[in-house]
Amino acid sequence: MNSSSSSSMGGEGRHDDDSGLTEFLSSLMDYTPTIPDELVEHYLGKSGFHCPDLRLTRLVSVATQKFMLEVANDALQHCKARQAAPVKDKSKQPKDKRLVLTMEDLSKSLQEYGVNLKHQEYFADSPSTGMDPASREE
Amino acid sequence: MSDGRKKSGRGQQISSKKSRLSGGDDFGHAIAKIAVAQLCESAGFHYSRRSAIDALVEVAVRSICDLGKSANFYANLAGRTDCNVFDVIQGIQDLDSWRGFSGASGVHRCLVNTGVVREITQFVSTEEEIPFVQPIPRFPVSRMPKPAPSFAQAGGEPPGEHIPDWLPRLPDPHTYVHTPVWNKRDTDAKANMVELAKRRRKAERSFLSLQQRFACNSTAGFRPTKDGQVGNGNQVVNDNPFLASPLPYGEKEVCEIASPLKAYAGKSLSVLETFVPVIKAAKVGSLDFNTNERKLLHGIRPTVHFKVGTVKKSVAASLPSDTLIADKDSWFLKYNEKDDKKKRAEFIFRTVIDKPHELAQL
Numbered sequence: 001m002n003s004s005s006s007s008s009m010g011g012e013g014r015h016d017d018d019s020g021l022t023e024f025l026s027s028l029m030d031y032t033p034t035i036p037d038e039l040v041e042h043y044l045g046k047s048g049f050h051c052p053d054l055r056l057t058r059l060v061s062v063a064t065q066k067f068m069l070e071v072a073n074d075a076l077q078h079c080k081a082r083q084a085a086p087v088k089d090k091s092k093q094p095k096d097k098r099l100v101l102t103m104e105d106l107s108k109s110l111q112e113y114g115v116n117l118k119h120q121e122y123f124a125d126s127p128s129t130g131m132d133p134a135s136r137e138e
Numbered sequence: 139m140s141d142g143r144k145k146s147g148r149g150q151q152i153s154s155k156k157s158r159l160s161g162g163d164d165f166g167h168a169i170a171k172i173a174v175a176q177l178c179e180s181a182g183f184h185y186s187r188r189s190a191i192d193a194l195v196e197v198a199v200r201s202i203c204d205l206g207k208s209a210n211f212y213a214n215l216a217g218r219t220d221c222n223v224f225d226v227i228q229g230i231q232d233l234d235s236w237r238g239f240s241g242a243s244g245v246h247r248c249l250v251n252t253g254v255v256r257e258i259t260q261f262v263s264t265e266e267e268i269p270f271v272q273p274i275p276r277f278p279v280s281r282m283p284k285p286a287p288s289f290a291q292a293g294g295e296p297p298g299e300h301i302p303d304w305l306p307r308l309p310d311p312h313t314y315v316h317t318p319v320w321n322k323r324d325t326d327a328k329a330n331m332v333e334l335a336k337r338r339r340k341a342e343r344s345f346l347s348l349q350q351r352f353a354c355n356s357t358a359g360f361r362p363t364k365d366g367q368v369g370n371g372n373q374v375v376n377d378n379p380f381l382a383s384p385l386p387y388g389e390k391e392v393c394e395i396a397s398p399l400k401a402y403a404g405k406s407l408s409v410l411e412t413f414v415p416v417i418k419a420a421k422v423g424s425l426d427f428n429t430n431e432r433k434l435l436h437g438i439r440p441t442v443h444f445k446v447g448t449v450k451k452s453v454a455a456s457l458p459s460d461t462l463i464a465d466k467d468s469w470f471l472k473y474n475e476k477d478d479k480k481k482r483a484e485f486i487f488r489t490v491i492d493k494p495h496e497l498a499q500l
Contacts, residue, residue, distance in 0.1 A: 021223065024255055031262045034180075035173045040202055042166055049206030051221045059223065059258070060209075063230050064201050066261045068174065068194070072181035079183075101178055101186035106193060117193055 025055045033061040040064070067113075074109035075101055170195045201233065208232045230254050336383050341479040343384060345486060352490060444487060 037054065040061045051057070079099055107117040124130065174194045178186055208229035213221045231254055286306040289296040296303050 020255075024259055025223065027259060027262055032267050034176050035198070035202075036169065039166060039169050039173070043199060043202040044206040047203040047206035048210040049221055050210070050219060056221065056223060056226055059226050060202065060205055062258055062262060063205065063226075063233075064198060065177065066258065067201060067234075068177050068198055069181060069265070071194070071197070072178050072183070076182050097184075099182060099184045101183045101190045103187060103190050103193065106190045110193075110197065115197055119189065119193075 025059075028055055028058045028062060031058070031062065033058060033065050035061045035065055037061065071106075071109050071113060072101075074112065075105040078105040078108050166199070167195060170199055174198055205229050205233060227252065227254050333381075337381060338479050340381075340384050341483045345483050348487065348490065444484070 037057055040057050044057065044060060049060075076099065079101070082105070083099075103117070103119040107119060110117050171191060175186065175191055178191070178194070205226070206229075209221045209225040212225040212228045213219065216222075216225075231252070234254075288306050289301070289303040292307045294307070296305070297308070
């Protein structure tokens with residue numbers, strides 16, 4: 001029953017779906033994504049995606065842009081949280097207003113999306129760098 | 139958005155080396171970097187670390203590639219090679235499947251009503267456009283190698299009926315037929331070597347005499363004299379008198395130090411007379427020096443004026459103008475081909491004139 005009703009409704013639904021689809025795709029064409037079309041087409045061609053329709057390319061680029069913006073927004077939240085949290089002493093009364101995208105914030109926000117980004121904190125010249133001179137002589 | 143270089147130089151160096159390893163896709167990476175930086179700026183960041191931008195670029199490129207792969211996978215699953223909008227939507231659902239989309243689990247519903255489409259529609263309608271800053275060309279630019287023309291294109295009939303005319307043309311016979319190589323000139327190698335040695339000796343001898351002359355005659359100006367090169371005319375193969383064989387040592391008495399002014403003043407027209415046969419013969423087309431020159435040159439050593447510099451006082455100042463012009467003509471006629479040694483000698487002459495004080499260096 002359920003299937004029959006849905007299939008009977010499917011006939012009308014399909015019209016709605018078609019119109020919804022065309023509307024959706026036409027709304028896509030109005031929007032110019034930040035990621036240029038040529039770049040997206042290049043990478044899609046590399047991975048085997050073949051479609052001459054520009055609207056699908058726009059769909060891919062819009063989806064990627066949305067994802068990127070979400071990641072960037074999350075990193076921004078982390079950055080603002082870090083700036084607000086520590087209690088600075090008198091020397092630095094006005095908060096530093098500069099928002100810098102750092103690897104720490106980025107790795108935290110990307111972790112929620114399933115991307116593991118590890119970053120080295122510092123690099124040393126030799127194994128004995130940073131040790132006090134007494135132990136270094138040994 | 140500016141690039142905050144808060145890292146130590148070493149760290150940045152290593153991170154840039156890391157990005158160098160990505161291979162030949164630098165152009166795509168650079169474009170993606172600009173796009174990602176624009177996105178971060180629109181999100182609200184003022185600055186960014188370079189390594190963070192690189193990481194984001196990697197993530198973006200990887201997400202595009204993965205989306206394309208999964209969409210292609212769905213299309214192949216449905217038995218198609220070209221991708222559909224539904225393939226793309228399903229691909230997007232795959233990427234973000236951990237979060238879940240409403241309507242993704244429905245089997246009988248159209249994908250248009252799913253959360254993916256709704257979210258994207260909402261995104262498109264609310265977010266303002268940030269177009270990419272620069273127009274970029276289609277890349278990668280593929281250079282198609284020009285194929286060989288077919289028989290029909292080249293206009294010729296293929297040899298033999300069994301060869302259709304849309305096949306590429308047969309190569310030219312000169313590419314595969316071995317033909318013997320003949321030397322065009324009829325001279326033998328030995329005569330050439332002898333000639334070459336003579337020319338070399340001649341240049342060296344004139345250079346040596348020039349040095350000697352300049353050493354003992356530095357105040358009177360530079361006036362090189364013609365060696366007795368036309369004395370032995372029977373071995374002259376070509377018409378250039380300067381390339382004739384030099385006289386053996388001692389055959390002709392040669393005064394080493396010529397007082398040029400005195401010699402010249404007495405015979406103001408002798409130079410012209412000397413070169414009249416040269417000019418005449420040059421106009422005719424063949425320089426025949428054997429008989430005429432010998433008479434004139436026997437005892438007289440007329441001066442030969444090399445045009446070794448543009449303005450040289452020692453040469454130009456003391457000559458009347460008409461002889462100078464005549465000399466120039468003859469000089470041009472004789473000096474139309476030089477070998478390397480002559481060029482070197484001429485260069486040495488030039489430096490001698492220019493910097494007589496540096497003669498010791500030569």
